[in-house]
Amino acid sequence: MDSQTVAARQEGEIAHHEGAHPHYLRHHFETVEQQKEAVSFGMWLFLLTEIMFFGGLFMAYLLYRNWYYDAFVSASNTLGIGLGTTNTAVLIISSFTMAMGVYCAEMRNKRGLMLSLSATILLGLVFLGIKTIEYHDKYTEHHIPGANFSIDDFVHPADKRDVALAPDVAQHAQIFFFLYFAMTGMHALHMIIGISILFGLLYKASKDAYTTGHTSIIDNFGLYWHFVDIVWIFLFPLLYLISRHPLH
Amino acid sequence: MSHPTLEDAHAEPHIVGPKVYGLILLALLCLTALTTGIAFVNLGVFSPIVAIGIAVIKMTLVILFFMHVKYSSRLVMLTVGAGFFTFIVLITMTLSDYMSRAWGLW
Numbered sequence: 001m002d003s004q005t006v007a008a009r010q011e012g013e014i015a016h017h018e019g020a021h022p023h024y025l026r027h028h029f030e031t032v033e034q035q036k037e038a039v040s041f042g043m044w045l046f047l048l049t050e051i052m053f054f055g056g057l058f059m060a061y062l063l064y065r066n067w068y069y070d071a072f073v074s075a076s077n078t079l080g081i082g083l084g085t086t087n088t089a090v091l092i093i094s095s096f097t098m099a100m101g102v103y104c105a106e107m108r109n110k111r112g113l114m115l116s117l118s119a120t121i122l123l124g125l126v127f128l129g130i131k132t133i134e135y136h137d138k139y140t141e142h143h144i145p146g147a148n149f150s151i152d153d154f155v156h157p158a159d160k161r162d163v164a165l166a167p168d169v170a171q172h173a174q175i176f177f178f179l180y181f182a183m184t185g186m187h188a189l190h191m192i193i194g195i196s197i198l199f200g201l202l203y204k205a206s207k208d209a210y211t212t213g214h215t216s217i218i219d220n221f222g223l224y225w226h227f228v229d230i231v232w233i234f235l236f237p238l239l240y241l242i243s244r245h246p247l248h
Numbered sequence: 249m250s251h252p253t254l255e256d257a258h259a260e261p262h263i264v265g266p267k268v269y270g271l272i273l274l275a276l277l278c279l280t281a282l283t284t285g286i287a288f289v290n291l292g293v294f295s296p297i298v299a300i301g302i303a304v305i306k307m308t309l310v311i312l313f314f315m316h317v318k319y320s321s322r323l324v325m326l327t328v329g330a331g332f333f334t335f336i337v338l339i340t341m342t343l344s345d346y347m348s349r350a351w352g353l354w
Binding site (some may be wrong): 245 | 265266269270272273276281287288290296299300303307310311314320324334338339346
């Protein structure tokens with residue numbers, strides 16, 4: 001480090017202590033707006049890698065549904081549409097409460113922020129709870145791919161609208177359930193990580209960390225939470241809806 | 249060296265309020281009910297197209313309003329657009345490969 005840099009840094013330190021700019025403005029940014037811009041740009045780049053990550057799973061689903069269409073239709077119809085729709089609504093409402101959290105942070109409303117974050121945690125936990133019920137149903141129905149998987153429901157379907165599949169074709173239902181668990185499981189993992197972070201945010205929010213002007217962390221977490229919501233917005237129709245038997 | 253003013257590069261800071269969020273929430277819940285209802289109607293090959301179409305509309309609402317992209321700088325808009333464009337390109341190329349691989353072999 002040459003002497004000029006040291007001098008510049010010391011000057012910055014002095015300015016810092018004199019309160020020439022907000023304490024959260026890093027020295028390599030000129031303005032708060034520039035810092036905010038860089039922070040949200042970085043978050044978006046991370047989200048793009050997430051699009052590619054989930055994109056691989058979506059691609060696999062698209063292709064296998066094309067190859068083993070009959071098995072996918074039968075397997076998809078065993079999913080509970082009531083639980084799936086409820087979970088979609090729960091997650092959308094949690095996105096709303098998170099958006100309200102961002103708003104409250106911008107308005108410097110500490111109580112509102114803490115309420116919004118708590119509501120988001122609660123709705124996230126409700127989503128995971130409903131998901132657990134669904135996973136447990138798959139377990140009792142022997143629809144988890146692997147050694148205990150049973151093709152009975154697909155070879156001798158209870159619903160008359162289901163095509164009775166030949167045993168070798170019915171085995172392909174395992175691929176549907178493998179993708180179901182991989183996609184919803186990876187989504188649930190994102191939720192678990194999100195809820196863990198939310199607890200940390202809630203604690204720091206109680207210490208006035210985000211209601212004194214520096215909202216970037218809340219903003220970025222909001223982006224993450226909404227992204228997880230978007231993933232579910234696509235998982236729901238692909239897994240639950242598009243293969244549904246018509247009522248008439 | 250003359251400094252370009254920083255204001256040129258940034259969108260006006262814009263705070264989205266509860267009213268907009270509430271309307272978007274309502275729209276998203278209505279679209280969820282709609283897509284679930286339509287799933288039981290016999291649309292044949294159009295069933296997945298309609299379902300994915302509604303999902304894309306819901307995603308657009310979330311990105312534009314909940315994620316503030318409508319009020320963001322052009323850099324962020326371009327980043328989001330480039331991400332989805334690349335994703336579409338990858339899906340299209342992969343699917344066209346799988347569809348055309350066996351052409352001329354039978």
